Amino acid sequence: MKQNSYLIKALLKEAQPQKRIQITRRVLQVKRKLALLLALVMVISMIPMSAFAASGNTETIIRGGVPRVADDYDSEVRRGEFTSLNSIIIRQDNYSVDATNFQLRIENGSWSGNAAYSVTDGVYGVDHDGEYSIASRTDRVLDIQLDRAITSGNDFEMPLYFKADGSGPVRVTVDPLDSGITGGTFTVANTAAGATITTIDDVITFSEVGSLDPIRIEETSMGSLGEGTHRVRLRLPSNFEWTGSEPTVRFINGLNGKASDNVTRYDGQRDLEIEITIDEQSRTRGAILIEGAQIYATSAAREGDVEVRVSGGDVTSETFLVAKYSDFDVTVKADGEPAELISGRFESNFDDEAHELQTLVIEEEVRDALLNNRRTTVELPSWVKILGVDVDVSGGDSNITFHGVEDDNEDRIENVRSGLYIFEEEDRGSNDIEFTIDSDSSDETKVELTFYVSVQASREGDIEAVVSGRSGAEGTVVLGTARKAVDFEVVGAVTTLDIGTKGQPIPDMIISEIDAEDILEGELIVNLSGGVTWDDYTVTVVDGDLEIDDVDDSNNQLILTFTNSDTSSVPSTIEITNAAINVDRTPADGAVNARIAGDAVRPNFSSANGATDEGYFDTGWVHSVKIADILAGGVAPGTDMPKVVLTIGSSTFTVDGNAEVAPAAPYIDAQNRTMLPLSIIGRTLGAEVDWNEASRTVLVTKGSDRVLFTIGSDAMVVNGMSIPMRSQAVITGDRTFIPLRDLGIALGVDVQWDEATRTVTIN
Known part of the structure; x- marks a missing residue:
């Protein structure tokens, strides 16, 4: 590489300027090609050799696929009796292979049968019609003598009889031993702990009698439920009983047509007992479905989770949740992920997504859980104002009435089931709202409320809805997250300023959009503390395509103006550099802060009388950052302190x-x-x-x-x-x-x- 580098330098030194450019381009082209070749070599080196098992003299495949088996699976179902799930086939790919020797090694398992069996008597130790024989064997290695050539149409095939040891996927490696056979490693089975997994489709909520969803007892591997009778027991907690008609038991997939059942214990008992007879082990994973089971909560039953313990026979013992018991239960939740809002936004149409929170759901899990004519309150953070609500009530003839607000037609919002209601102008100043739900007892009531809000420009974080009152609905959910329109930071150390001095330098400042179009049409103002005015500055867009229509200053305000055509299509960054300010003689000791304000980043600001009742805020800034200290005879940081x-x-x-x-x-x-x-x-x-x-x-x-x-x-x-x-x-x-x-x-x-x-x- 050093010689090549010296050669390149020599060529460049001797070449004329135009030729030197051409040589440089050729060098860059060669370097790019060399880098591409090296990257390709690295990629190839990381691919496992087993991936190339089909590229060579022969190709190897596993006939029967890769089954999932129990972690203690053994092909020897009875002593001396073996069942094969799959087989290994070696066939000609590019060239034939003469009679030869090779090895099969097993990983995370062992070859079935006793290793002490003699080669001629064991399950592998036979001559397979003159095709191959087992020359020797241990628990993990088989030495294969191939008695004829592998040619087109004449494949080698051998059934795989193995025992899993539970440590991971069972793999077989073909070691060619310098023969013409192409080697490789192949997964022949995946293992799973336990014989079965018991699940339920869905967890119900009930008040006295509940009808359960189907219970599924599924084999973890083919044949994991052995032949014979299994007494399966499903036990309820204390003070709960099975009730109603006997459930239906069905056998599906690999157990279809190979098993039968007899329910021996059910109504009025804690235990549901089922005799299950497996006539023939499954060849693919099967499952048992228990459908139509019902449970009854006695008067002494405690509210909460209802779990069932399943055990018996080859079924893996485990406990699983089937239901939740409650005399009265109301769910309060968000109908999805929190919505992201930009603090300070104020669109002309309040039902715009810029104001829309995630939907709040108040839902009865059992009928009559909600108490009629009792008030419910939804309270949002103090820095959020509710502008309107979209209503959707379902369940019989249930409806909702709002209190203390009117719609924008100055009509009361009462006994409604659906619709979008933007509040009357003077009712947009609150962060909470009260309503009553008239719940129809013929069906479970579900109330969905989508709030449209205004968020104070200087605040950010989770927008939590706290639901409370005497109706039975209680809970706290996050309906949105608020973020500021821009980030604002100071670059460098905070400076110390003298009073009565002009042109004093201050640190550079950076204003960054989070997303495109975060800075709107209008003015973005960098506002300094009182007694301080702008003297000099340089304003530059350093990233993105945001355009500034005008830059001006007025006393303590630096004003950046944007028109509608100036907004960005990608997040943009503005730098304020080479800035200096003037300090008059009025400020006392303390910090000089720079604040971001203006309708380009917080259009929901207004100082007009009554505006805060209309959804506006009287906080006039988005960010406040310290840029300097004023020392007017006070104690400077780091100096000795007086008494x-x-x-x-x-x-x-x-x-x-x-x-x-x-x-x-x-x-x-x-x-x-x-x-x-x-x-x-x-x-x-x-x-x-x-x-x-x-x-x-x-x-x-x-x-x-x-x-x-x-x-x-x-x-x-x-x-x-x-x-x-x-x-x-x-x-x-x-x-x-x-x-x-x-x-x-x-x-x-x-x-x-x-x-x-x-x-x-x-x-």
């Missing part, structure tokens, strides 16, 4: 003796823990603080330590480890408060309490 003294109930605190005023006062909660306002944590602890509205979490970072609080949780996550707290992070009066003692321990900060002065000192 801070806080007084319970007072918003005035001191920093190294200098008085300052906090937006809220610390207080002591019910667990006797000091709660510190989030807004002064950075100032008092020398830490960075990030608030995530979407997940309702607070991330406090000091040096290499990271502490995550979740509102309402009594555990904090310190450097990835969950640690319990005596108090929770809470929101009180629109202010977020954090347990000071727990935070101080997590960050290694000294916190001292003075009961006399009711002050906390942080060193």
